[in-house]
Amino acid sequence: MKVLVVEDDRKIISFIRKGLKEQGFTVDTSSDGDEAFLLASNQVYDAIVLDIMLPGRDGLSILRGLRDRKNTVPVILLTARSALNERVEGLELGADDYLTKPFYMEELIARLHAMVRRHSGEQLSVLQSGDLTVNLITREVIRGEESIELTAREFGLLELLIRSPGRVFTRTQLLEHVWGYDFDPETNVVDVYIRRVRSKIDTDDGPSRIDTVRGVGYRFRREGAAA
Numbered sequence: 613m614k615v616l617v618v619e620d621d622r623k624i625i626s627f628i629r630k631g632l633k634e635q636g637f638t639v640d641t642s643s644d645g646d647e648a649f650l651l652a653s654n655q656v657y658d659a660i661v662l663d664i665m666l667p668g669r670d671g672l673s674i675l676r677g678l679r680d681r682k683n684t685v686p687v688i689l690l691t692a693r694s695a696l697n698e699r700v701e702g703l704e705l706g707a708d709d710y711l712t713k714p715f716y717m718e719e720l721i722a723r724l725h726a727m728v729r730r731h732s733g734e735q736l737s738v739l740q741s742g743d744l745t746v747n748l749i750t751r752e753v754i755r756g757e758e759s760i761e762l763t764a765r766e767f768g769l770l771e772l773l774i775r776s777p778g779r780v781f782t783r784t785q786l787l788e789h790v791w792g793y794d795f796d797p798e799t800n801v802v803d804v805y806i807r808r809v810r811s812k813i814d815t816d817d818g819p820s821r822i823d824t825v826r827g828v829g830y831r832f833r834r835e836g837a838a839a
Contacts, residue, residue: 613728613768614638614789616655618648618671619663619690624713628661631717636751636764636771637724638792645669649677652685659724662707663690664698672702679706686731688723690715725749739774741821741835744813746774753813760812765790769802770809773822773832782829806830 615632619625620643632639640655642648645668652660652674664671675687689702689710699710708727711720725748729737739746745754751767753760762770768790773781781789783802791801806822814820823831 613658613724613771614656614792615640615659615661615724616648616651616657617641617661618645618652618666618674619643619661620666621663624663624690627717628720631721634764635721636768638768638789640792643667645671645674649674652678653681653683657685658728659686659688661690661720661724662687664702665692672698672705675702675705675707684731686727688720688727739771741774741777741832744774744821746770755813755815762809762812765805766809766812769805770813773830777832778834780825780828780831786829802830 613636615637617625617628617632617639619628619641622643625641625643629639629641640651640657642651643666645666647668648662648666649669662671662674666674669677671689675689678685678687684706686708687706689699689707691699691702691710691712702710708731709723711723725737737747737749739748743756745752747753748771751762753762753767753770769786772786772789786802787799790805806824810820810822813822819833821833823833825831
């Protein structure tokens with residue numbers, strides 16, 4: 613999941629970035645409202661964590677601008693406990709949820725998952741393809757009766773692909789969504805991780821669940837699709 617975190621307190625933004633990355637999220641950050649609005653307008657995010665009080669454009673102005681442009685990205689507002697009026701205004705402007713400071717990292721992560729599921733219309737937290745089961749909440753992967761251990765990056769890669777079976781993702785898209793922007797686009801890290809995931813989720817006597825689309829990228833095989 614790719615998330616934009618907008619917050620001007622360095623300690624809070626570091627706390628959120630660290631917590632989300634540990635759970636396999638790809639995180640972009642901004643501490644300035646004007647910069648954040650440009651990022652949110654020009655990049656594709658699964659969710660935005662948005663503080664209301666910011667230098668430049670404030671959080672409510674950013675939210676209003678996005679909704680005016682028909683940008684429906686899920687937004688969770690960070691507010692002070694006393695900011696009831698701002699929370700109400702934010703929800704009226706189209707915020708999907710809010711969280712008051714201070715908060716627990718576990719609650720923010722749970723709310724992000726729930727918010728994105730609601731937005732996508734997907735009520736299930738468990739994805740399945742054949743005998744492969746992926747639990748998005750517990751981050752457990754099971755093939756048949758065998759539990760499969762994946763690293764955070766491996767899980768993020770599998771989650772992105774299995775959510776959209778049949779959709780082709782370019783290496784650049786996979787880098788952006790799973791690793792962020794810290795990698796050289798010429799790196800072969802995507803290919804290395806695809807091999808790792810395949811080695812863990814595929815069986816020895818069957819076709820790979822992840823297809824290579826020559827010259828383009830990768831896709832998760834639709835159930836029942838021909839090899």
